[in-house]
Amino acid sequence: MRIDAHQHFWRYQASDFAWIDDAMGELQRDFLPEDLAVNRRACGIAASVAVQARPVPAETDFLLDLAEHDPSIVGVVGWVDLEADDLDAQSSRWHASRLCGFRHLIQDEADPGDYLRRAGVQRGVRQLQRAGWCYDVLVTAAHLTATYDFCRACDDHTLILDHLGKPEVRGHLDADRSAAFTAWRGEFTRLGELPHLVCKLSGLITEADWQRWRPEDLWPYLDVALATFGEQRLLFGSDWPVCLVAGDYRDVFALIDDWASARGLDRDALFGGNAQRWYGLTPPALPLDTYADSRHQERRS
Numbered sequence: 215m216r217i218d219a220h221q222h223f224w225r226y227q228a229s230d231f232a233w234i235d236d237a238m239g240e241l242q243r244d245f246l247p248e249d250l251a252v253n254r255r256a257c258g259i260a261a262s263v264a265v266q267a268r269p270v271p272a273e274t275d276f277l278l279d280l281a282e283h284d285p286s287i288v289g290v291v292g293w294v295d296l297e298a299d300d301l302d303a304q305s306s307r308w309h310a311s312r313l314c315g316f317r318h319l320i321q322d323e324a325d326p327g328d329y330l331r332r333a334g335v336q337r338g339v340r341q342l343q344r345a346g347w348c349y350d351v352l353v354t355a356a357h358l359t360a361t362y363d364f365c366r367a368c369d370d371h372t373l374i375l376d377h378l379g380k381p382e383v384r385g386h387l388d389a390d391r392s393a394a395f396t397a398w399r400g401e402f403t404r405l406g407e408l409p410h411l412v413c414k415l416s417g418l419i420t421e422a423d424w425q426r427w428r429p430e431d432l433w434p435y436l437d438v439a440l441a442t443f444g445e446q447r448l449l450f451g452s453d454w455p456v457c458l459v460a461g462d463y464r465d466v467f468a469l470i471d472d473w474a475s476a477r478g479l480d481r482d483a484l485f486g487g488n489a490q491r492w493y494g495l496t497p498p499a500l501p502l503d504t505y506a507d508s509r510h511q512e513r514r515s
Contacts, residue, residue, distance in 0.1 A: 215497050216482075217288060218254065218262040219489035220376065220416045220451025223247060223280055230268050233322060238459050245455045247284045253454075253463035254286075257471075261497075263289040263451075263489060265350065265376075266317050271295070274308065274316075281312045289314040289495045291350050296338030305345060314493040315348030315372075321380070326353055327360035336367050343371035348493055354380040355394070358401035362408075369410050372492050377417030377453065378402070378439055383432070384423050399438050406442035412492050413443045415470050415484070416451030424460040429469050436473050445479045449489045 224231065225244050234241045254262065264277045264287050274292030281287035290313050294304050305316075323329040330336075330353075339349050351373055353361050358379050365373050381398040405411055418432045439448060452466045474481050489495060 215261055215288075215486050215490065216259045217450075217486040217489045217495070218259045218452050218454075219449040219493070220265050220414050221250065221262050221454040222267045222456065223250075223264055223277065224267055225276075230270070233319070238456075240458050241455060247280060247286065250454060250463070251286070257464060257467040259467070259485070261286045261288040261486075263287075263291060263314065263493065263495070265291040266293040269293055269319055269322075271304070274313065278308065278311050278313060288312065288497065289489075289493050291315045291317050291348075293318065294342075296342075297332075297334035298338075301338055301341055302345065305342060305347065312496075313347075314495060315350060315374070316342055317350035317352060317376075320352050321354050321357075326357045330357065330360040330364040336364065339368040340370050343368060346371065346494075348372040348374055350374045350376050352376045355382055355398040355401070358398070358405070362401070362404050365405065365408050365411050369408070371410065373408075373411045374449070374492065375405065375411060375413045376451075377421070378413060378415065378435055379405070380417065380421055381435055383418065383421040383427075383435070395434065402438060403442045406444075411443075412447040412449060412488070413439055414449045414451040415439060416449075416466075417453045417456070419460040419466060419469065420453065420456055422460065427460060429472065432469060433473055436470070437477075440477065440479070446483060446488060447492075448484055449492065450485045 223246055226242055264280065266273045266277065270293065274294065277290045277292060281290050292313055294301065294316050296318065298304060320326050320329055342349060348371060351361060351365065361379065379398070379402055382394040415436060418435060419427055422432060450470050452463055454463050457463065457466050474484055
């Protein structure tokens with residue numbers, strides 16, 4: 215099964231999404247499974263992992279409710295307060311659901327490096343890991359040193375680095391001559407030493423110049439990720455609908471698919487197998503088109 219390992223759904227309210235500013239006006243509306251379905255299917259992607267976009271407990275329930283009604287959502291990465299006294303009790307109530315992990319918007323913290331070093335945060339992640347949950351790590355290139363230390367300290371289960379650690383692509387179209395690329399590569403490659411850490415090939419076009427990016431400008435970053443993690447520790451993610459500020463779903467898919475084809479990679483692993491294994495996803499009991507046909511019949515009756 216081909217799986218998009220990183221996309222979002224939301225019902226938009228400005229107060230809930232402070233990170234969506236006026237420059238991202240196309241994101242200031244609702245995005246739900248039916249809005250994704252056509253483009254996802256056009257790219258041969260059967261299912262997806264829905265990832266949190268709000269740091270509130272209701273986010274997890276919202277995404278799980280969507281998953282309950284749409285079998286194409288085969289996994290949910292939710293949110294929980296890592297430093298809550300009742301963390302185990304909160305997370306255990308979701309064990310029978312499609313929840314596969316948790317995430318926090320670490321990049322939005324006042325000091326992401328300090329957040330990653332907090333004893334309570336690391337203790338919370340280790341609690342989740344011991345319970346069998348994955349944890350997504352959302353940071354920028356400026357905090358990869360702290361990210362390495364954090365990931366090394368939290369090694370009881372899988373950690374998943376989002377968006378290649380968000381390299382500073384914008385304004386650096388020639389990666390080979392970019393000091394920012396060299397600095398990112400130096401910190402990023404250390405992360406490959408950690409066998410419990412995997413990486414999502416996602417979010418690159420939103421880190422590039424939204425109007426001027428070209429696929430060939432981004433291939434060097436993908437090549438570094440491949441050399442660092444190997445093809446069995448890389449997951450495709452569209453980062454839809456956030457990607458819409460710089461391109462559509464098919465642009466993102468084509469970027470990764472063309473690169474993977476040129477490099478002779480195991481595309482079944484990259485576009486689904488790795489996500490299924492590392493997140494521990496369970497495919498639907500019936501083929502997804504069977505569910506689609508059933509819903510169609512229900513609408514007609």
